[in-house]
Amino acid sequence: MPTYRELFTHREFRFLYAGQVLSYLGDQVAAVAVAVLVYDRTQSALLSAVAYASAWLPGVLGGPILSTYADRLPRRAVLIGCDVARALLIALVAVPGLPLWAAIALLYLAHLFSPPFVAARAAIMPEVLPGEAYITGNGLSNITHQLSQLLGFVAGGVVVAVIGPVWSLLGNAATFALSAALITIGVVRRPAALTGDGPQGLLAQSREGIRYIVADPWLRTCLALVWVASGFSFAPEAIAYPYAASLGGGPAQAGLLLAAPSAGFMVGAILLTRVVTPERRDRLLRPAAVLSTLALVPALAGPGLTVLLVLLVLAGAGASFLVPLNAVFVRRVAPEFRGRAMGVAASGLLVVQGLGFLAAGAAVQAGLSPSTVVGLSGLLGTAAVLGTRFARDRVEAPTG
Known part of the structure; x- marks a missing residue:
């Protein structure tokens, strides 16, 4: 397997990676800023979750369709x-004085561009990094994502407390501009990957991509497991600020709650991609x-901050x-379908996470304690994960 250092001998990867780091860090700071901005103005956990979910729910509005442009266009x-x-x-x-409803609408509009971006980046990476270098690069990209969340959420709580949510959002906008320049x-x-063969209309090509996934049993069951587990395990993020407030904390503590799963994810990703053998990994x-999801169940007992952070680290791990499933998924898909397949996968992930965020915020708003909501997410999520076929059957890499 190529080392992380060897990845940077590929010029395109260096620029894509630099842009990824910038935009990821900006996104994490902005996530804290949005939660604080809305909650401080409304004192509503539900509205705070609605704003936080803007990074996820737009996928249900057109992600699978918009991601088709990752195959239709260069x-x-x-x-x-x-x-x-x-x-x-x-x-x-x-913009100062912007009505809250308009700010939330702009957030949702901005995040409509996330599915095609994620699809295009995922589709182009196997072309940038050949052979086994792609497997290593995919692992590094995921680890970097989690590390940026770890640093961004921790720093985000401090940054937002010091400079305020407005300047934090402007910083996030600057990271997107710098990423565009680097690319x-x-x-x-x-x-473009798509040729003149096959259907030409946008909707027809989107449906073709969905049919491609549905026709492959391994791809179907892979997505089922990923979506189910993610919908429940990441739901507590949406109520991090209200949870921190219930424990007597503020933005800095909310940042720790958001960072803990990322820390666990990063350690787990390193173990699964660089330490254990492929057979043991499977x-x-x-x-x-x-x-x-199971690691979240003990939150029902209402633990303190330290124990809660440990549980979130375990869940992230x-x-x-x-x-590893993401790498196998992309390599299995034919090049002309990669944009659409990754668009469906990413959009579905955004949708289930967004719905999980909304459900968590609504439950807290209805009167349930944050600890109860987190514990129930773990309990229901564990039952759902165990109910998927992919979780019961032996995990095998596809052939062909």
Whole structure:
């Protein structure tokens, strides 16, 4: 397996990776800023969750369709266009005096550009990193994502407390602009993956991509496990600020609650992609998926901050089973379908996480304590994960 250092001998990867780091860090700071901005203005856990879910729910509005552009158009152009659009829209959210409903609407509009961006980036990576370098690069990208969440959420709580949510959002807009510039400079132009063969309409091509996934039993069951586990295991993020407030804390404590799962995920991803053998990794995927939700169940007892952080770290470590599955998923899909397949996968993930965020916020708003909501998420999630076929059957890498 290539080392992490060897990945940076590929010029395009260096620029894509630098842009990824910038935008990820900005996103995590902005996530804390949005939660604080809305909750401080409304004192509503539900509205805070609605705003926080803006990074996820737009996938249900058109993610699978919009991600088709990652196959229809040159993927470099899709990446640049999405970054520029998000930079402008997030900057508008920070306009002083903007009504809250308008700010939330702009957040949702900005995040409509996330599914095509994620699809285009995932689809182009096997072309940037050949062979086994892609497996290593995919692992590094996921680890970097979690590390940026760890640092961004911890720093985000402090940054928002010091400079306020408005300047934090402007910083997030700047990271998108810098990412677009890096991609413009460092990524080569490639033609669109789709040719003149097959259906030509946007909707027809979107349906073709969905049918491609549905026709493959392994892809179907893989997505089922990923979506079910993620919908429950990440739901507590939406109520991190109200949870911290219930424990007598503020933005800094909320940042710790958001960072803990990322720390666990990062450690688990390193173990699964760089330490254990492929055979042992396959045997660990099922128990890891169960751990991602089971670790949340003890929150029903209402533990203090320290114990809660340990539980969230364990849940994040279990959720790292997503990393090796993602690499196998992308490599299985034919190149001309990768944008659409990853769009469906990413959009479904955004949807289930967004619904989980809304459910968690609504439960707290209805009167349940945050600890009860987290514990119930773990209990229901464990039952759902154990009920998936992929969790019961032996995990095997597909052939062909």
